[in-house]
Amino acid sequence: MNTASAEPAAKRNLPPKGWPRTWALFRRAISRRCPQCGAKGIFKNYLELRVTCPTCAYRFDREEGYFLGGYGLGVVFSALIPLILLVLAFVYTDWSWITLELIFIPMTIIMPLILFPYTRTFWMMIDLIIDPNEKTEGQLRHHHLQER
Numbered sequence: 001m002n003t004a005s006a007e008p009a010a011k012r013n014l015p016p017k018g019w020p021r022t023w024a025l026f027r028r029a030i031s032r033r034c035p036q037c038g039a040k041g042i043f044k045n046y047l048e049l050r051v052t053c054p055t056c057a058y059r060f061d062r063e064e065g066y067f068l069g070g071y072g073l074g075v076v077f078s079a080l081i082p083l084i085l086l087v088l089a090f091v092y093t094d095w096s097w098i099t100l101e102l103i104f105i106p107m108t109i110i111m112p113l114i115l116f117p118y119t120r121t122f123w124m125m126i127d128l129i130i131d132p133n134e135k136t137e138g139q140l141r142h143h144h145l146q147e148r
């Protein structure tokens with residue numbers, strides 16, 4: 001076959017720094033695509049993230065407990081989004097409390113499930129903005145020497 005497919009990492013095209021990188025990461029997070037190559041299909045189903053990208057072979061969990069930060073995002077946004085919508089509905093509509101309860105209690109239950117895949121893609125976005133992973137051997141060795 002062709003030689004391009006032999007090296008999946010060559011398909012990674014994330015800009016190295018600055019706004020182009022942040023913008024690419026944001027677009028990929030919100031459309032649930034691979035942060036490194038922008039390919040679709042990184043989830044097995046709505047909720048389950050694959051271990052590696054089927055297109056560029058990027059490994060999504062960069063270390064043990066990597067997605068704990070994603071759970072934090074999930075907790076915050078699962079509470080925050082219904083709360084903001086509730087305040088808006090309260091201010092701008094004349095819906096009764098019963099109507100508000102019928103809308104917002106199920107929403108609060110369903111929201112963590114709907115948001116779950118996004119907490120993973122957005123966590124990868126935040127992590128790759130804070131800590132770009134294109135580290136060379138030399139940089140890693142330098143880092144270890146400084147720790148001594």
Ligand SMILES: [Zn+2]
Nearest residue numbers: 034037053056
């Ligand atoms: Zn990829």
